[in-house]
Amino acid sequence: MLLRQLEYLVALSRERHFARAARSCYVSQPALSEALRKLEEELDVPLVRRGRAYEGLTPEGERIVVWAQRILADRDALKSEVGALRTGLSGRLRIGSVPTASGAVAQLTAPFCAAHPLVTVEVIADLRSDDVLRQVRNFEIDAGVTYLRNGLPDVFRSVRLYEERYVLLTDAADGPERRSTATWAEASRLPLCLLTEAMQGRQVLDEVFAEAGLEPSPRVETDSVAALFAHVRTGRWASIVPHTWLHVFGVPHGMRAVPLAEPTRTVPMGLVVAAREPGSVLARALTDIARTTDVSAVLDRQPGD
Structure with missing residues (x-):
């Protein structure tokens, strides 16, 4: 089993279209399809429902996608950890946010980028609260800023940032x-x-x-x-x-x-990351910034105050 095959499966689950999945992985569609067929042979289970067009993943495929996401996330975390040991943090930090909190994200990215100049940051600021948690859980983003009012499952850790009013x-x-x-x-x-x-x-x-x-x-x-x-x-x-x-x-x-x-x-808003260990070194670094930054005090001041 190759990590590249798992990447193809995750891409197909995300894109729900063979051609789009192939483009996102920078390979031809026949190459992606053949790699997935070989993965099915090795695992001895069907992963993809095939017809004249993509019809979805099988129940086995849906379950294996979860494992693939975990394996790939651990691969990325390992690479980031090794890179941090050699040259300091580098790579790309992905943050998702509900629209109402996107203005608060800048209060974290500014000190984060100052502390880690080799890291670039991608902010997706149009997610629903359920999407933020789903993408953190599925390792599609490293962290999210969302509502904390209903509590969180044990698979997440959070840092309260401010009270929305x-x-x-x-x-x-x-x-x-x-x-x-x-x-x-x-x-x-x-x-x-x-x-x-x-x-x-x-x-x-x-x-x-x-x-x-x-x-x-x-x-x-x-x-x-x-x-x-x-x-x-x-x-x-x-x-x-x-x-x-x-x-x-x-x-x-x-x-x-x-x-x-x-x-x-008022409603509590906070930073959410996955609770898995060792987890993403970038997410840990952002969590440290969140714990030491008084976001609430900054947001209570209007520009010019």
Whole structure:
């Protein structure tokens, strides 16, 4: 059994298409198909459902993909560990984030890159919370930043970074009269643009509205926090955004941002990595940065403060 064969199987599971899997592995489709056939012969089980087109993996194939991901992750961790012993950390750190937390990721990547100049960082900032955990578990990313409010299975370790809280974002001429807070009831009566219902950030808002006996009807939904700001910019909509995004954008000219109260709600956000040992040396290094960086204090300050 060759590691390259396992890479082909993982790529096929991810791409769900022979040609795309072959391109992602920089080989021809016949070469990938032949390598998988040889892997099936060696393991003496069918791995791929074959028809006129790709029809998925067999139950045996799905199980072996899990092992393949573990083996390849251990291979990568070994190479990173050896490289770190010789020349310091190098390679590529992959971080996944839910959209509402993507502004916080920069508070980790900046000190990480300063401490480890040979490492490059890739940030995927449009993942749902379930996708973050799945990709960490499947070794598709090294770490994730997501919600911690429901606890985590034992296969993960986490570092709490900050408490997400919410502000009502409106056109400066609209919204409640000027005061230090606004209520969720007042927000529910405004023409709202919110995150889509599939996003956990939206689910938190829906829970707060439901607890207050409110049923807002957003006219526009999106999976992008930046798009929420863009819609409020038009003057036709209001939105509810995490306070951390005020650190990114400030309060744009012509808008108002008012903390929401009655009730006041916060949700813990944190860094999540796999609990396996020895695990990824890059993930361990990022965890050390997270433990020594006061992300919450930074995000509470707006640019210019």
